[in-house]
Amino acid sequence: MENFLEQIAELLEVDVVNEADELKSFEAWDSLTILSIIAMANENYGVVLNAAEINGANTIAGLWSLIESKKA
């Protein structure tokens, strides 16, 4: 999870993120960031996400759970 937090922080253009942070609260949250998350999840975790699923994840922790659930 530590790696994941670092990767997400980089995509959101902030130094650190917390599990409880809401995705929509970040200034960099937009359709381009969602594209970056789709690519990152595919390359690093081998899972395929779509935009609706990512928006539905709500928080950083929710996004991690989504990726974990797809890996299973």
Place this chain on the structure above:
Amino acid sequence: MEKYVLVTGASSGIGKSVAISLSENYPVILHGRNLDRLNEVKNICSLHNKCLVWQEDLVQVEKLEEHLQHFLLENEVIIEGYVHCAGLMKMLPLRSQSLINIQETFNTNVVSAMLITKVLSSKKWNKGGLRSIVYISSNISNRGAKAFNVYASSKGALDAFMRSMAVELAPNVRVNSILPGAVFTDMTMDIFANKEVEERMKATYPLGFGHPQDIADGVNFLLSEKARWITGQQLVIDGGRTVDITG
């Protein structure tokens, strides 16, 4: 020696449709990375003409010239038409692009087209047999859009190369490109999977979305004698997408 048309990226999408369509009129060489998928396309191609398969990964360009030279010699063929359909597209904002993505996209979309053109326009390797080239570009080539940074610039490079080759290889070889808009293929499936994006795009295509066969029809025309006085041109086939400035 029999004359063929080479179609790169023939195992899926636009390349597959182009190859199947051309096989009605020409012996074809199907190029792709995956042999099983290429053989599946070969089975769909017309039985009226011969069909060969060339397996090569265009991301790896170091030995591409050598491999193509070997293929021409081994199969004793001359290539009179070349259609470059192979393409790689990763939609990402620039901040998420990597050097590897950039290199793989340019190798597949531009560098391989340059090296294949070099071999096919060589008297030594192709006996001066080349007559027509069609590069599959994209309607993003002359435009701009978010997340298309690397892909768009690769297609712009391909079109710039096309114009120079049209001059350099005249009068023996005609060189043109086709700029498709969004057509339903495996490569664009992810875009169409997003309902919101699909609806937005639908509203901006006066003739609706296209299909790979629409592009294949353009390729057939540009390869044929009916296009004998056309070279160095971008043929936009995009259902009117790029001329629509309706507010």
